[in-house]
Amino acid sequence: MLANTDYGTETEQSEQPGHEAAGPSRATPLRADDLARSLPGGMVRVFAAKEHIYREGDPATHVYRVEAGHVCIYRGLPDGRRQIVSFSYPGDFIALGAIRRHSASALAGAKTHMRSYPLAGLQEIARHDAALGLRLYAAVSEELAAAHDLLMTVTHRSAGERLAAFLLALSRRNSRCGENEREIVLPMTRTDIADFLGLTIETVSRTFTKFRIEGLIDLEQCILVTICDLAALEIAAGNGVSARERLELAS
Amino acid sequence: MLANTDYGTETEQSEQPGHEAAGPSRATPLRADDLARSLPGGMVRVFAAKEHIYREGDPATHVYRVEAGHVCIYRGLPDGRRQIVSFSYPGDFIALGAIRRHSASALAGAKTHMRSYPLAGLQEIARHDAALGLRLYAAVSEELAAAHDLLMTVTHRSAGERLAAFLLALSRRNSRCGENEREIVLPMTRTDIADFLGLTIETVSRTFTKFRIEGLIDLEQCILVTICDLAALEIAAGNGVSARERLELAS
DNA sequence: ATGGAGTGTGAGAGTGTGTAACAAGGGAGC
């Protein structure tokens, strides 16, 4: 779950390349690949949709890499409320921060292929290979920055801002992966989005409709979002246009 | 800012010792000391109240350890809104997750003594000493778990639950440090508490008075909180009493 | 004494929520 989706809150975004944000998921292709290269090839296991890879509190035994499908990482409250902490896509590692026990649950959102690396072996390597330890450190540090960004977004932004930021984060992810930045596939359910953004499913639904009416997006099916007005969506996300960009627009 | 204050959300808390949560701060005495032992003695510098140790976006040059005083780690939005990510007390490390640039700002809440360790030297050691890399990894992993807990609390809990959880986290911190678990000193302002819990200062203030009227706490000065009814505060925090404890109480 | 920062309290407004009921889609079974 190497977080890397920036919500693009900062106006100086381009000047702070290292400042990534908590998004629905993020590829961090470089770092993740770094890490993958350090690791011996693990076993691939297939999980069915809605099958848990591990649960909060379980002893940590493996680190995983998503090969296909997608995974929700979440925390739960006894009364059923839950907070999705990140969505992980192919290439992302999950369960990295777990030392003894998993501090969150991992649930396959669809049929998902996971490559697993035994923790014991990992620690064995890290004891000799200092570079691996630093890579793990760097990977978790990025997740930490992502978590802080998500915290910022969820706490201080309105429902509309949150959803807009979420869509933009997915759009940027598409850009990075060389896909269409205006056609966003939402493999997760409305419930998942709500639990990620700290909203209810109704509010998510309502806000989608509001965006559609305002002409910001198109909703072909509930799974496919087309961004009609990227700039307006940026404004809806509360992302101030940077001073430089404003000058460029004005001139 | 080695996070270690559990909000005690889980009913199986005692059965999940490794499951710590996002609190206002946490000592993690063991790990922090581990880390301190690995590091060469750094320089101590004194910061005045409201002086920044570093700012979001600054190039990361040092890692710091709080020797005296306390520090707020926060993220800011362009419009002035901010989210305090953690409070750090003596013994805590800060700036650990920063690879190239600081992803958050650090502000001294009062006159604060900080011991600083140059990042360059740290990386040099880590290249040879694999154990240090793993310790850094472990330290940041704890911060990540803490951030996720804070996320959970701020997103899915009411104002009362948040404040109660905050006070309980501080109470537990006192226990761990061998201090009175019922007498809590709040070195931070109401504004800081509000920015940490994602509330407004007014709501924080009102909730404090509500707790006082209900007999949960006493407020001598606004800086000193005495917990009168620990169990009631647990309930106010939304921490369900575990099945076992309920049986014990009933019998 | 005076000013400022921080805190406490009140009234009104607004956002998001909760509880509904309803529509749409997909799979199992026959």
Added chain:
DNA sequence: GCTCCCTTGTTACACACTCTCACACTCCAT
């Protein structure tokens, strides 16, 4: 292919919670 049923998404409306705005008070330093 067909129905039934369950899941998921959408919409409406009243309500509750928190926020916003306004002002008084305390404490401390000047």
